Amino acid sequence: ExxxxxxxxxxxxxxxxxxxxxxxxAVATPxxxxxxxxxxxxxxxxxxxxxxxxxxxxxxxxxxLVDIGSGDGRIVIAAAKKGFQAVGYELNPWxxxxxxxxAWRDGVHQNTKFHISDLWKVSFSHYTNVVxxxxxxxxxxxxxxxxxxxxxxxxIIACRFPFPCWIPDHTTGEGIDTVWAYDLKRSRxxxxx
Numbered sequence: 750e751x752x753x754x755x756x757x758x759x760x761x762x763x764x765x766x767x768x769x770x771x772x773x774x775a776v777a778t779p780x781x782x783x784x785x786x787x788x789x790x791x792x793x794x795x796x797x798x799x800x801x802x803x804x805x806x807x808x809x810x811x812x813x814l815v816d817i818g819s820g821d822g823r824i825v826i827a828a829a830k831k832g833f834q835a836v837g838y839e840l841n842p843w844x845x846x847x848x849x850x851x852a853w854r855d856g857v858h859q860n861t862k863f864h865i866s867d868l869w870k871v872s873f874s875h876y877t878n879v880v881x882x883x884x885x886x887x888x889x890x891x892x893x894x895x896x897x898x899x900x901x902x903x904x905i906i907a908c909r910f911p912f913p914c915w916i917p918d919h920t921t922g923e924g925i926d927t928v929w930a931y932d933l934k935r936s937r938x939x940x941x942x
Contacts, residue, residue, distance in 0.1 A: 792841060795823045795882065799908050802921045802928040803880055804831060806906045812877030817868050817891075822848025822861070824880050829857035833878070837863045838871055874898045879905045888912050896933070905931045 795803075803824055807814070812833075816824045819837025821844050828835040829852065839845050845863045852861040864871075873879060873895065883891055892912045895905055907929045911917060917929035 792820050792844060794821060796926055798922060798926040800824060800827050802926055803906055805921055806919060806928055806930040807878060810878055810904060814878040815873055815876040816880045818882050819848060819863065820844055822851050822863060825861050826852055826855055826857055829860035835861050838866045838868055840867060872898055877903050879903060882908045883910055885910050899933055901934045903933045
């Protein structure tokens with residue numbers, strides 16, 4: 750009887766440890782895999798100053814807004830509170846689900862949407878306001894993608910890292926909180942589009 754009891758406890762402990770490891774793997778994988786991609790895109794939350802700087806660049810703007818790499822949804826939720834129909838695209842499913850919860854908790858879930866998607870597989874052509882928290886390695890490709898897809902009335906707001914070829918129409922903030930705004934109408938010569 751004692752051996753049977755020890756055997757049951759051993760199976761229970763093994764199952765508990767195995768279940769814990771599987772759960773840790775399921776939770777950690779979406780946070781670790783971005784670092785293993787060709788272009789490392791880690792989750793770094795926006796600071797309060799960055800959010801305020803983005804909102805400053807959105808003053809007197811209307812239309813739809815998209816946050817590329819929306820993380821935990823801070824920008825999308827802040828924009829929705831200012832009246833924008835705001836959408837976030839993020840690869841990490843845990844962050845997307847958390848963003849949806851935060852939007853519901855903050856009472857703006859009707860004005861927000863969050864999608865689990867790769868930015869390179871999405872067309873941003875129907876957005877008039879684009880927010881990007883990118884890394885230097887991806888900015889040249891993203892610059893071309895946005896220039897090809899967006900209409901003349903679009904404003905692109907880059908946080909932490911500017912686009913390499915475009916000249917910003919507006920800049921605000923300092924250090925990591927710097928935000929650059931690019932208006933396609935004035936800066937990209939897209940009057941012919």
